[in-house]
Amino acid sequence: xxxxxxxxxxxxxxxxxxxxxxxxxxxxxxxxxxxFRPGSVIYASGDQPEGAHVLVSGTVSSTQDGxxxxxxxxxxxxxxxxxxxxxxxxxxxxxxxxxDAVETLFxxxxxxxxxxxxxxxxxxxxxxxxxxxxxxxxGAIEGSRGRFGKG
Numbered sequence: 001x002x003x004x005x006x007x008x009x010x011x012x013x014x015x016x017x018x019x020x021x022x023x024x025x026x027x028x029x030x031x032x033x034x035x036f037r038p039g040s041v042i043y044a045s046g047d048q049p050e051g052a053h054v055l056v057s058g059t060v061s062s063t064q065d066g067x068x069x070x071x072x073x074x075x076x077x078x079x080x081x082x083x084x085x086x087x088x089x090x091x092x093x094x095x096x097x098x099x100d101a102v103e104t105l106f107x108x109x110x111x112x113x114x115x116x117x118x119x120x121x122x123x124x125x126x127x128x129x130x131x132x133x134x135x136x137x138x139g140a141i142e143g144s145r146g147r148f149g150k151g
Contacts, residue, residue: 004028006028007028015083031108032105036102041097045091049085049092052080055075055079055080059073060074061099062081081104083130086126
């Protein structure tokens with residue numbers, strides 16, 4: 001894969017808007033293109049992550065343990081699968097499987113953290129981005145409490 005292709009893929013991923021063009025090129029250099037056959041597990045719930053995947057093509061399902069019959073389908077090119085894994089090594093909360101032929105760009109946490117250490121402003125933007133996403137997620141959960149009862 002060409003370096004410019006990988007940088008373009010990262011440029012399409014919302015999460016990597018926090019990076020400038022040169023930072024995306026540096027991450028692209030450290031990234032690896034991966035292909036998965038239909039039914040392949042990209043990562044499983046409980047796995048220790050080493051980075052995040054950016055969806056290049058195909059459709060994946062995201063399921064939580066016990067909810068395998070109700071998958072969330074992701075097919076948007078540039079979707080980042082497991083963005084939190086770029087900054088922490090906490091076990092994966094969901095299983096991601098390929099529905100059809102899937103191609104991703106794998107971005108290692110070590111590369112992202114090295115870049116964040118070199119560019120403190122990038123680290124700050126990453127923290128702000130994650131904080132916003134978590135707040136949005138928690139707000140959605142809080143908003144649904146009334147529909148599902150208090151527990």
